[in-house]
Each structure stands twice: as C-alpha cells, then as structure tokens.
Amino acid sequence: MNYKYSDLLKSALSKRAQLFDVTDALRIVNGAADGFPGLTIDKFGDRYQMQFFGPELLTSKTEIVEALAALFNPVCVVSKERLSSSGKSLENAPMDVVIGTREDAVGTVREGNAQFHVDLLDTINPGLFLDMRHVRLEVEERFRAMSGESLRFLNLFSYTCSFSVHARLGGAAVATNADISGKILDKGRENYALNGLDLRPGEFFRGNAIEYVHWAQKKGLRFDGIVLDPPSFARFKGFNFNVREHLMPLVADCATILNSGGFFMVSSNYSEFNLSAFARDVLAAVSSVHPNAKTSWKKSQDVDFVGSGSTKDSCLVATLVEV
Incomplete structure (x- = not known):
C-alpha cells in the first residue's frame, strides 16, 4: 500500500472531525487543498465517490483506491472521470465501480435528523449535494x-x-x-x-x-x-x-x-x-x-x-x- 496517500487521507479526515456527529455524508478530499490535485472524494455512508477533474492523479488511481480500502473498508467505491482528453468538462462522465458491485452503489445516508437515498451511479450526482x-x-x-x-x-x-x-x-x-x-x-x-x-x-x-x-x-x-x-x-x-x-x-x-x-x-x-x-x-x-x-x-x-x-x-x- 502507498503510505503517502494513506497519510494524506488520514490528515484530510482529521480536518472534518467536527462533522462526524452531524452526518455520515461529507467530502473527505477536496482537491489540491488536501494534497490530491484534480481529485475529490465524497463519503456517502459506507460508499465513496472519487471524481477526477484533471489528469494529475489518474495514474495513481489504483494506489489511492488501495489506501481508501485499507482506511475505510468501503462497501462500494465509484470512480468518475469528469474531464475529457481535450480538457472539456463532462456531464456524462465515465463511471467505474472499483470496489463492490453496481448494486452496492445504492444506499442511505444520515444528515442531522434526516436520512436520504443515494445512488452513486445515477449520473454525476448521487442524490445529495x-x-x-x-x-x-x-x-x-x-x-x-x-x-x-x-x-x-x-x-x-x-x-x-x-x-x-x-x-x-x-x-x-x-x-x-x-x-x-x-x-x-x-x-x-x-x-x-x-x-x-x-x-x-x-x-x-x-x-x-x-x-x-x-x-x-x-x-x-x-x-x-x-x-x-x-x-x-x-x-x-x-x-x-x-x-x-x-x-x-x-x-x-x-x-x-x-x-x-x-x-x-x-x-x-x-x-x-x-x-x-x-x-x-x-x-x-x-x-x-x-x-x-x-x-x-x-x-x-x-x-x-x-x-x-x-x-x-x-x-x-x-x-x-x-x-
């Protein structure tokens, strides 16, 4: 496992500690500010969504997924590539289930007193902004x-x-x-x-x-x-x-x-x-x-x-x- 990405994920998670009692749906990586240029990672309960908005870390995708798996033991991880080879933003992004099955991409999350359905494979938006x-x-x-x-x-x-x-x-x-x-x-x-x-x-x-x-x-x-x-x-x-x-x-x-x-x-x-x-x-x-x-x-x-x-x-x- 690549300990660099594991350490970066742990550091990113610590910045969000105040939200853990509020919700189990949050962004755990927000690009370069968390040491992951061109990449965001969102947590939806036991499901995780990776979105690549640039090419910087595409070649490290396997290592990042391994670090995610070791740290969170996710039910499902879905990867979405939001940028075309020409650099144009994609609304119909290619999606890849890298951990779990397509059925595992569907679940519920908690937010305060509420619960919400999510589907990580339902277009680029899982159902909750x-x-x-x-x-x-x-x-x-x-x-x-x-x-x-x-x-x-x-x-x-x-x-x-x-x-x-x-x-x-x-x-x-x-x-x-x-x-x-x-x-x-x-x-x-x-x-x-x-x-x-x-x-x-x-x-x-x-x-x-x-x-x-x-x-x-x-x-x-x-x-x-x-x-x-x-x-x-x-x-x-x-x-x-x-x-x-x-x-x-x-x-x-x-x-x-x-x-x-x-x-x-x-x-x-x-x-x-x-x-x-x-x-x-x-x-x-x-x-x-x-x-x-x-x-x-x-x-x-x-x-x-x-x-x-x-x-x-x-x-x-x-x-x-x-x-």
Whole structure:
C-alpha cells in the first residue's frame, strides 16, 4: 500500500472531525487543498465517490483506491472521470465501480435528523449535494424556531427535495418542491417516505421554477421560507434558464410571495459570481419588495470543502435574507 496517500487521507479526515456527529455524508478530499490535485472524494455512508477533474492523479488511481480500502473498508467505491482528453468538462462522465458491485452503489445516508437515498451511479450526482448541508440544517432549525401551525416552505429547483425534508422535520406544514424532472421528484417522494413524512397537497410541482412562482403570485400563495438554488443553466420546453440573466429577476419575483418574518436563501455554483456582489444584488432584489430586508449571512461551502473557491469544481456563493 502507498503510505503517502494513506497519510494524506488520514490528515484530510482529521480536518472534518467536527462533522462526524452531524452526518455520515461529507467530502473527505477536496482537491489540491488536501494534497490530491484534480481529485475529490465524497463519503456517502459506507460508499465513496472519487471524481477526477484533471489528469494529475489518474495514474495513481489504483494506489489511492488501495489506501481508501485499507482506511475505510468501503462497501462500494465509484470512480468518475469528469474531464475529457481535450480538457472539456463532462456531464456524462465515465463511471467505474472499483470496489463492490453496481448494486452496492445504492444506499442511505444520515444528515442531522434526516436520512436520504443515494445512488452513486445515477449520473454525476448521487442524490445529495454535500456543499449545501449547513444550509439544509439551518432550514430545519429556522422552522423549528417559528411559531404557527400552517408554515409553508418553497423549494425551487428542488432536485431530490432534501431541503424540504428538513423543513418538514422542523415543523413546516407544507413544503412545496418545483423541478422540471418527474424522475427527480419521485426520488423526493422516496426521501419523504424514508423520513416518515406524508405527502400533502401542493407539495410536488413538475415544471419550470419561474412558471411556478408566477402561478403562486396569481393564486396569492405565501411562504415563510424560500430556497432558490438553481443550476447555472437549465432548459425546459424551449426556455433556456441562464443564472446570470434570470436569477435576480426571479429573486425579486420570489420576494413577492415571501411572508414578513420569513427567510430567503439564494445560492449558485456559477464560478464567475463574487460572494460580496452576489449577496448585495440579492438583498437589493428582495428589498425592492421588503424595504426592511436584511442579510443574515453570506458564505461559501462548509468546512469539508477545504480551499473552497480556489477551483471551478469547488465554488459556491450563498446568502440568506430575512424580511
């Protein structure tokens, strides 16, 4: 076994020790900042995902897998190569099960009071974005601290509905999820069931997030918390969503359906955004509707994303506004 990689893994793990009581799903290697240039390793319970964003360590793949196996005794390790030979980022990345079987790639993880399904072979995203963990946990805490029996939460570009699971566990009466993918919303329903949550009317909307917000405006719906976490680009029924062009107008529209006393979290992984400018623009858009709005925080990725912002594959701008 290559003790160099074993020692690097142990060192990386020690940096994340504070998360062990919170979750068993975390990033244990975040590229060069952990001594592994071009490579990230994510832990999903007993399953591990390796993603190569550059060629630097591809020739050492076997040695790194051996070090992973010796240190963690994983049920499954999946390797994904996210960069083509021409240097172009791949969304349909080649995947290789290097430990275990394809069936072993499916399981559940724990995050605070919640559990989530994951599938390491379901495209490049296993079902849970690890860099939003700290915000999901805060959403649950905020709903737990609110008073009222009819609290409503809106999760736009909801993916597998993990924000909504936390909102419901915190006491939200209804957590509405909007996403263009029926398959993804079905995975959200599975996450509800995994956490013992019943499905309530109005909680799942298949369609464009902008379309849902405009519908909610017409219906006079109001929400006590909103999360807007869009992809940089998305296409639905001929409409091309571009985060640079369409995000801030959507933020302003969302503000019109946000109750006073509520909160609004907006985030993006678009690498060209600057955190301070992003937070300022979000506050300005919300303040056009709620003049007394204030920024509660602005931040990037959590402690397991060491060196966040230093590479395009590890970047996040996020801000939370209270009204």
